[in-house]
Amino acid sequence: MPEPLEEVIGSVLGVSPQSLSDDSSIENVQAWDSLRQLSILLALESAYGITITTDQALDMNSISAIRALLAKHGVELPP
Amino acid sequence: MSPNREQIKKLIAQGRHQQALDALLDLLSEGPPLHKVHFAAQMISDQIDTASLGFKPLRIAILRSFTLELIEPFMITACARLALTPQLYFAPYNVIQQEVLDPNSPLHQFDPQIVILAARLHELSPKLVWQFPSLSDQQIEQLSEEALQDMGQIISALAKHSRYQVIVHNLSSPAYPAMGVIESQLPTGQRLLIQHMNQQLRRLAQDYPNVYILDFDQVRARVGCDRFDDLRGWYLAKSPISSAGMAELAKEYAAFIRPLISKTKKCLILDLDNTLWGGIIGEDGLEGIKLGGDYPGNAFAEFQQALLNLYHRGVILAVASKNNKADAIEVFQKHPEMILRQEHFASMHINWQDKVQSIRTIAAELNIGTDSMVFMDDSDFECELVRQELPEVLTLKLPGEPAKLRGKLESLDCFDLLGYTAEDRARGRQYRQQAQRSKARAEGASLEDFYRSLEIKLLIGPPQPGQFNRIVQMTQKTNQFNLTTRRYQPTDIKAMLDSPDTFVYALRYADRFGDAGLVGLAIVRTRAKDWLIDSLLLSCRVIGRTVEQALLVYLARQARQAGVHRLIGEYIPTAKNVLVKDFYSSRGFEQIAAHDGPIQFRGNLDKLPADYADYLQVEEC
Numbered sequence: 001m002p003e004p005l006e007e008v009i010g011s012v013l014g015v016s017p018q019s020l021s022d023d024s025s026i027e028n029v030q031a032w033d034s035l036r037q038l039s040i041l042l043a044l045e046s047a048y049g050i051t052i053t054t055d056q057a058l059d060m061n062s063i064s065a066i067r068a069l070l071a072k073h074g075v076e077l078p079p
Numbered sequence: 080m081s082p083n084r085e086q087i088k089k090l091i092a093q094g095r096h097q098q099a100l101d102a103l104l105d106l107l108s109e110g111p112p113l114h115k116v117h118f119a120a121q122m123i124s125d126q127i128d129t130a131s132l133g134f135k136p137l138r139i140a141i142l143r144s145f146t147l148e149l150i151e152p153f154m155i156t157a158c159a160r161l162a163l164t165p166q167l168y169f170a171p172y173n174v175i176q177q178e179v180l181d182p183n184s185p186l187h188q189f190d191p192q193i194v195i196l197a198a199r200l201h202e203l204s205p206k207l208v209w210q211f212p213s214l215s216d217q218q219i220e221q222l223s224e225e226a227l228q229d230m231g232q233i234i235s236a237l238a239k240h241s242r243y244q245v246i247v248h249n250l251s252s253p254a255y256p257a258m259g260v261i262e263s264q265l266p267t268g269q270r271l272l273i274q275h276m277n278q279q280l281r282r283l284a285q286d287y288p289n290v291y292i293l294d295f296d297q298v299r300a301r302v303g304c305d306r307f308d309d310l311r312g313w314y315l316a317k318s319p320i321s322s323a324g325m326a327e328l329a330k331e332y333a334a335f336i337r338p339l340i341s342k343t344k345k346c347l348i349l350d351l352d353n354t355l356w357g358g359i360i361g362e363d364g365l366e367g368i369k370l371g372g373d374y375p376g377n378a379f380a381e382f383q384q385a386l387l388n389l390y391h392r393g394v395i396l397a398v399a400s401k402n403n404k405a406d407a408i409e410v411f412q413k414h415p416e417m418i419l420r421q422e423h424f425a426s427m428h429i430n431w432q433d434k435v436q437s438i439r440t441i442a443a444e445l446n447i448g449t450d451s452m453v454f455m456d457d458s459d460f461e462c463e464l465v466r467q468e469l470p471e472v473l474t475l476k477l478p479g480e481p482a483k484l485r486g487k488l489e490s491l492d493c494f495d496l497l498g499y500t501a502e503d504r505a506r507g508r509q510y511r512q513q514a515q516r517s518k519a520r521a522e523g524a525s526l527e528d529f530y531r532s533l534e535i536k537l538l539i540g541p542p543q544p545g546q547f548n549r550i551v552q553m554t555q556k557t558n559q560f561n562l563t564t565r566r567y568q569p570t571d572i573k574a575m576l577d578s579p580d581t582f583v584y585a586l587r588y589a590d591r592f593g594d595a596g597l598v599g600l601a602i603v604r605t606r607a608k609d610w611l612i613d614s615l616l617l618s619c620r621v622i623g624r625t626v627e628q629a630l631l632v633y634l635a636r637q638a639r640q641a642g643v644h645r646l647i648g649e650y651i652p653t654a655k656n657v658l659v660k661d662f663y664s665s666r667g668f669e670q671i672a673a674h675d676g677p678i679q680f681r682g683n684l685d686k687l688p689a690d691y692a693d694y695l696q697v698e699e700c
Contacts, residue, residue: 034315037315054315
């Protein structure tokens with residue numbers, strides 16, 4: 001069973017998974033800066049066994065965008 | 080099954096901080112996905128009461144020519160294994176010279192204990208990396224000299240701060256050299272140039288006692304260049320190292336930090352069955368156990384060879400095994416493929432008592448703390464028992480697959496030292512002699528007869544050439560017979576040797592069982608009317624043989640010759656040196672009325688013994 005997305009991103013950003021929603025983004029989560037963006041990319045790859053391209057990384061600016069990206073990679077997240 | 084977030088939080092909520100930490104460290108040793116490393120790092124830095132678990136802060140400054148911030152969670156977790164809380168200062172990106180040369184820079188205000196200099200040739204001299212094929216020989220020479228001069232200037236400026244321990248990345252070669260496969264056919268080339276520059280860096284570092292070179296490409300090779308380098312990170316955030324690479328690099332930093340904070344382990348205790356050989360001697364017999372020849376015997380033979388290499392590096396080997404002693408000894412004496420011999424083990428406990436008891440006995444026999452021990456066993460039960468009863472022992476469960484044994488041993492960094500001395504080379508033999516002396520003592524009649532029977536020879540005086548590293552090491556590693564436990568770095572000792580007001584005296588010990596080498600040290604600060612004994616310490620190998628009394632007699636004789644009338648001794652209590660609490664008062668010193676700082680004792684020279692005990696042969700040099 002894959003890890004919940006909020007668990008992965010919350011751990012990397014140092015915030016509780018419950019505080020994150022699909023609307024959370026680089027705009028409204030304080031800890032989410034460009035360096036954390038890279039950490040999120042690396043964490044997604046190791047958590048879900050996928051490879052993300054540099055172009056895709058540029059678009060991963062919100063939880064909903066990341067959900068869409070993972071869906072494209074065929075990752076089935078827990079509901 | 081690794082623990083989840085809720086289980087860890089529950090342990091913390093219950094106040095079970097040690098268990099929570101252990102669970103996190105177990106999780107980390109499985110090489111978990113990155114977000115779990117972040118989670119573990121957050122728990123360790125924010126939630127677990129590490130202060131109550133004895134963690135100490137360590138200020139680490141990182142000077143870098145590229146983004147290295149992603150290493151932070153890996154540093155927190157790697158340092159947790161050393162009971163350290165790292166406080167990291169990342170100097171601004173690529174302003175190394177300014178930070179180092181300006182005495183008021185944030186770097187110096189941070190007052191780091193460890194400085195990591197992580198500069199790449201990519202930034203130091205980009206043309207040598209990216210435009211190599213277009214450069215003339217003359218340009219190459221000029222650029223490489225400039226880059227080395229820059230590095231040299233930074234290193235020497237850092238080294239002047241004797242409190243800093245400086246770890247310098249050497250230069251990394253591109254995974255594919257600029258000229259392709261022909262590089263190895265040419266008289267010169269990019270890779271050869273970088274090797275040459277690294278040799279010069281190495282020579283440069285040797286001029287400073289507080290500068291150490293980290294072989295960056297060796298770290299990178301362990302991970303694999305393709306997995307270590309991450310060009311996406313480089314293009315997006317100037318962060319060229321993957322998370323697998325950051326994990327390995329943090330581990331390498333910790334391998335340097337461990338000896339710098341004197342946490343190197345001294346002794347490795349091993350099981351026998353399914354450890355030194357395959358199978359169980361009590362069941363399979365001498366003919367049936369697997370050792371040498373084809374797999375799996377060859378894997379156990381190589382494991383033994385790796386253990387023997389550790390022995391020659393100065394690690395004390397010991398055995399704790401549940402077996403019939405006669406069966407096990409027969410293997411050592413008769414099995415033709417045995418590489419390790421009884422003589423390589425300082426102590427062997429082959430019996431049916433529990434291993435916790437055996438480990439405690441070995442510690443007592445060798446006179447070393449259980450916190451300097453590593454225990455290796457193939458049984459989950461034994462490992463768990465030792466972990467619970469003796470958490471300070473580093474317990475390592477051996478991999479079930481024999482092919483992994485040697486690698487497991489060679490990847491250990493807990494025995495690593497940053498100086499290697501003649502005493503290290505001979506340590507295993509000396510600890511075996513120690514066990515023989517204990518036996519002789521049991522046979523001897525009176526204590527004085529026993530000392531006499533040892534035929535002890537002492538050589539006391541200022542340090543001889545070649546003893547410098549050992550002197551530094553003794554101040555860092557000696558715990559029990561150490562009156563003040565003042566730890567000194569190479570730069571401190573060098574300053575003392577150069578100072579006219581400080582005397583350093585070293586003591587060598589030999590007896591009929593062998594030469595123990597340099598085992599005693601006294602540091603004296605001269606003052607107008609008296610001498611202050613700043614440090615007085617003795618290796619635990621020679622405790623209980625009145626050697627310390629001889630060292631004090633020597634100090635008194637020197638002081639008398641220098642025309643002073645008093646020695647002032649100091650005692651600073653620690654968790655480990657209660658042994659020497661009454662040392663000065665038992666030797667004719669009087670305690671000086673209490674005040675802040677160390678407990679002080681005054682010894683008037685006319686009341687102190689002037690001669691050495693008659694059973695000692697002492698030579699002053």
